[in-house]
Amino acid sequence: MAPQDRILVIGPTGAIGRHVIWASVKAGNPTYALVRKNSVTIEKPKLITAANPETKEELIDNFKSLGVILLEGDISDHNSLVKALKQVDIVICTTGRLLILDQVKIIAAIKEAGNIKRFFPSEFGLDVDRHEAVDPVREVFVEKAGIRRVVEAEGIPYTYLCCHAFTGYFLRNLAQLDATVPPRDKVIIL
Ligand SMILES: NC(=O)c1ccc[n+]([C@@H]2O[C@H](COP(=O)([O-])OP(=O)(O)OC[C@H]3O[C@@H](n4cnc5c(N)ncnc54)[C@H](OP(=O)(O)O)[C@@H]3O)[C@@H](O)[C@H]2O)c1
Incomplete structure (x- = not known):
């Protein structure tokens, strides 16, 4: 990636996405965040650091203060994506594990945008092509591998960040x- 490349993060308010935004800003790349119009206020972040804002509003304000350009959009709104x-x-x-397959919509928009x-x-x-998992994680691995195959079939340049x-x-x-706290009754060993 060149320093002048403009980077769009889809899922910037998530546990991982905020860190990708901060890393992109730190690297000096022009940074864009796709933000949903009417999404719910998030709870306390899953990956807590001293600098982490605690609400979605604080996070968005933090992004703005860093010069991040906010773009309104939704994975399910094709025109907003394009x-x-x-x-x-x-x-x-950086959308979560429940939206892995929905990335076909991003792939379709990438094809249409063409740039x-x-x-x-x-x-x-983990590298989902080289690791086995047990349920419920296995399902996520299968979906992530499936999205890789679509990206490759569409000829889109890619990086799989493991x-x-x-x-x-x-x-x-x-x-x-x-679970957000350690269970007190039962622990499932995956
Ligand atoms: N290696 C590890 O230990 C580890 C740990 C956790 C996650 N992960 C992986 O990291 C990735 C990100 O997971 P995560 O837990 O960080 O995700 P997450 O916290 O659930 O983040 C969800 C993000 O997606 C956005 N979003 C939801 N629906 C959307 C839609 N329809 N259109 C546009 N944006 C939408 C949310 O926006 P709103 O704020 O508007 O809801 C939020 O920014 C996943 O692939 C996950 O498997 C890995």
Whole structure:
């Protein structure tokens, strides 16, 4: 990625997305955030650092103070996606594990926009082509691998960013998906 590349983050208010925004700003790239118009206020961030804002409003204010350009849009709104994509060079998707397959909509918009130099689909974990998982994570791996195959078939330049598991995400709940505190009765060992 060149320093002048304009980077769009889809899912900027998520646990991972905010860090991608901050890293992009720190690297000096013009940084864009696709923000939904009527999304709910987020709870306390999952990956907590001292600098983390606690509400979505604070986070958006933080982005603005850093010079991030906010673009209104939604994965399910094709026109808003194409409009946003036409303003940038690189797309980094950081939407959560329930929206992995929805990335086909981003891929369709990338094809229509025709100007995107590189796409980073929502990965940020193990290399799903080289690791086995048990349910419920297995399903996410299958979906992420499926999106890789669509990206490749469409001929879109891509990077699959694999960074293993985040301790800050899994230690707080003893690796129990969707729990925000350690369970007191039962722990499922994956
Ligand atoms: N390796 C690890 O340990 C680890 C840990 C956690 C996650 N991950 C991976 O990291 C990736 C991101 O996960 P996450 O937990 O950070 O996600 P998340 O916190 O659930 O983030 C969701 C983001 O997607 C946005 N979003 C939701 N629906 C949307 C829509 N229809 N259109 C546009 N944006 C929408 C949300 O915006 P709103 O604010 O508007 O709702 C939010 O910014 C996933 O691939 C996940 O598997 C890896």
